[in-house]
Amino acid sequence: MRKRAVAVMERLHVHVDPDARINTLSVADKQMVEIAKAISRDARVLIMDEPTAVLSVGETQTLFEQIRRLTARGVAVIFISHKLDEIMELAQRVTVLRDGQLIATVGTEALTPDSIAQMMVGRELSNLFPPKQEPDVDAPVVLSVRGLKAPGVKDISFDLRKGEISGFAGLIGSGRTAVAEAIVGLTHKSEGEVSVAGKGATFAHVGQSVDAGVAYMTKDRKGRGLLLNVGLQPNLTLLTLKKHLKGIFLDGNSEARALERAVRRFDIRARDASVRVGQLSGGNQQKLMLGKTMESEPDIIIMDEPTRGIDVGTKQQIYHIIVALAAEGKSIIVISSEMQEVIGLSHRVLVMREGRLAGKLEGAEIVEAEIMRYAAGIKQSGDDERINA
Amino acid sequence: MSVSTHEAAKPAKGLRIDFKTLGPLLALVLLVVLGYSLNPAFLNEGNVTNILTRSAFIGIIAVGATFVITAGGIDLSVGSMAAFIAGVMIIVMNWTVGSMGASIWTVLIGVGCSLIPGVGAGFINGFLTTKAKIEAFIVTLGTMGIYRSLVTYFADGGTLSLASGAHDIYRPVYYDSFLRIPIPVWVFIFVAIIGWVLMNRTAFGRYCMAIGxxxxxxxxxxxKVDRVRTATFVLQGLCVSLATIIYVPRSGSASAATGVLWELEAIAAVIIGGTMLKGGFGRVGGTVIGALILTAIGNILNLTEIISNYLNGAVQGVIIVAAVYLQRGSLRTRRKKAE
Known part of the structure; x- marks a missing residue:
């Protein structure tokens, strides 16, 4: 069995110790093992549901090679993905579903990513990203981080200005999430100075960061963000339950009003409020989580993979919300593995690599190739010109 | 999102309410009908008060257990804890009787002091679970043995008896009634109402649900997960203290045999009531009904000849397994409806 496991993983170019326990692997490695498991069964039809959602670019390419090898051997593959470029690269035919209905099945050669997106949304998708507003270089610094160290984070320093959208790019495991969690007090063993609006802000607990106006929206909406087995209302108000107290008792009416507001503001679609959150689509879950985060009325919002695994229409909505929030004067950090997202939203991009800031890009410098060079370690900002924005 | 799915959703929702809230109540009604048809004496006022009074101990403890279980924990130590608290209370009362004679004050001091071991023991369970990161099952399995052996030690292997002077003053707490309802039942009602409000109308209850x-x-x-978890164990300890306060005047004694298997009856009441053992969903009202169901079963077996009273545990066991099976069943129907 061990031999077979090694053989299959060799074929996939997966370098994982076959005796390792699954929970010690990175998310990407887990995914590759899952794929190896499916392939090892000599399937004739292979259905892959968002196989690349957590894979890096390199790992995705390895997977694609494998899929091509399989199809060459006569295996049929159904590849479910939100990433349109992957579909264009891989598929011969594309089937678009929307709200549980078949929209069309078309040969790939007759399609462009835009035309697929249009079918998915059912309307013209003119601009995925709203136009960028000029960053205000004189705006006050609202978040300042100096020499932050935490598990997975080695000496990070950066500033965030009022109304700024700052993108955090990097490969999976480069420490972006660890930085966010260290700032908001989810990590206990962290060192360094963090100040919010000029005041020292070392948070020992998420509640303190919320009180100080700093909110973190996790990338793991099912495991960390939302309670899947309850309805919308308790999820929305969980972070800010104190706002809905009348004396010592919960005020259900006040909670219901909050839900009504959030449903309207973030366009959350559920057949009724009692439906369990686990039954909502990924996009609606994400919008609910955004609503939950915004309930705390933060000035600084750290969004970790704000559009992971959601459809392109909802993505567009979320991008518009992010830009509108920044225009209102909120400061936003967007951590994302989707290059287009980082490029399309950010005034400034910080690239992380192995727990450090590898590079900082602004304005016209923000292009994919440059980000990749820093992320992959081909290019580095020298130690003498330390990143001190 | 279409109109048809909207309408299809309604019956599924109704079904869920049926199973979760009305299920245990329905079972209790069936049990009452069964009891009455087997022996009309079942519904005599005397018998009904008897059932209510007897269910008060387990019921009060089970209300506390509802919080622990909802927050994803479990407390196996409640039975031993009750014996331990009873022992401490009797020792304190006898000591005060010895130094200042038997009066209402000796009883009040004893009752007051009995809250300390309850809250303390609960805190220890909570602290070990959250800070030392030991599973609640293991922690309370350990403290279960500790509390019970402490009682045995205090009683020197025998029985601790309350000085008769104090017992005479204390007796009415178990045997007297107010508005024809026995005092223990009043305490049970009081604890149940507070518990229900705490679970359903406060942030604490919501936090327990979220953590579980x-x-x-x-x-x-x-x-603050650790703090809320610890609080559930402290609340459990407080409930055990209250249960013990109304239990001790019944016999005026405590021994190693006091409160044996109460933990299982309390957990059973919670589960029969519809609270999920894996946490995240708690029903205080269901727990109250669960406690009544358990007591009613024993009572019916006592009143009739069909099944031997010695099989009480077996019948209760069947009911517990059936209750959990029905909960699963309702879950499955819901999933089907959802698809």
Missing amino acids: SNEHVARYSAI
Whole structure:
């Protein structure tokens, strides 16, 4: 069995110790093992549901090679993905579903990513990203981080200005999430100075960061963000339950009003409020989580993979919300593995690599190739010109 | 999102309410009908008060257990804890009787002091679970043995008896009635109402539900998970103290045999009431009904000849397994409806 496991993983170019326990692997490695498991069964039809959602670019390419090898051997593959470029690269035919209905099945050669997106949304998708507003270089610094160290984070320093959208790019495991969690007090063993609006802000607990106006929206909406087995209302108000107290008792009416507001503001679609959150689509879950985060009325919002695994229409909505929030004067950090997202939203991009800031890009410098060079370690900002924005 | 799915959703929702809230109540009604048809004496006023009074001990403890279980924990030590608290209370009362004679004050001091071991023991359970990161099952399995052996030690292997002077003053707490309802039942009603409000109308109850449902989500939602968890164990300890306060005047004694298997009856009441053992969903009202069901079963077996009273435990066991099976069943129907 061990031999077979090694053989299959060799074929996939997966370098994982076959005796390792699954929970010690990175998310990407887990995914590759899952794929190896499916392939090892000599399937004739292979259905892959968002196989690349957590894979890096390199790992995705390895997977694609494998899929091509399989199809060459006569295996049929159904590849479910939100990433349109992957579909264009891989598929011969594309089937678009929307709200549980078949929209069309078309040969790939007759399609462009835009035309697929249009079918998915059912309307013209003119601009995925709203136009960028000029960053205000004189705006006050609202978040300042100096020499932050935490598990997975080695000496990070950066500033965030009022109304700024700052993108955090990097490969999976480069420490972006660890930085966010260290700032908001989810990590206990962290060192360094963090100040919010000029005041020292070392948070020992998420509640303190919320009180100080700093909110973190996790990338793991099912495991960390939302309670899947309850309805919308308790999820929305969980972070800010104190706002809905009348004396010592919960005020259900006040909670219901909050839900009504959030449903309207973030366009959350559920057949009724009692439906369990686990039954909502990924996009609606994400919008609910955004609503939950915004309930705390933060000035600084750290969004970790704000559009992971959601459809392109909802993505567009979320991008518009992010830009509108920044225009209102909120400061936003967007951590994302989707290059287009980082490029399309950010005034400034910080690239992380192995727990450090590898590079900082602004304005016209923000292009994919440059980000990749820093992320992959081909290019580095020298130690003498330390990143001190 | 279409109109048809909207309408199809309604019956599924109705079904869920049926199973979760009305299920245990329905079972209790059936049991009452069964009891009455087997022996009309079942519904005599005397017998009904008897059932209510007897269910008060387990019921009060089970209300506390509802919080522990909802927050994803379990407390196996409640039976031993009750014996331990009873022992401490009797020792304190006898000591005060010895130094200042038997009066209402000796009883009040004893009752007051009995809250300390309850809250303390609960805190120890909570502290070891949250700070030392030992599973609640293991922690309370350990403290279960500790509390019970402490009682045996205090009683020197025998029985601790309350000085008769104090017992005479204390007796009415178990045997007297107010508005024809026995005092223990009043305490039970009081605890149940407070528990219901705490679970359904306060942030604490919501936090318990969130923690039991997904501890990570709770932590990321700024909930002080360790603090809330510990509080559930302290609350459990407080409930055990209250139960013991109304239990001791019944016999005026405590021994190693006091409160044996109470933990299982309390957990059973919670589960029969519809609270999920894996946490995240708690029903105080269901727990009260669960406690009544358990007591009613024993009572019916006592009143009739069909099944031997010695099989009480077996019948209760069947009811517990059936209750959990029905909960699963309702879950499955719901999933089917959802698809």
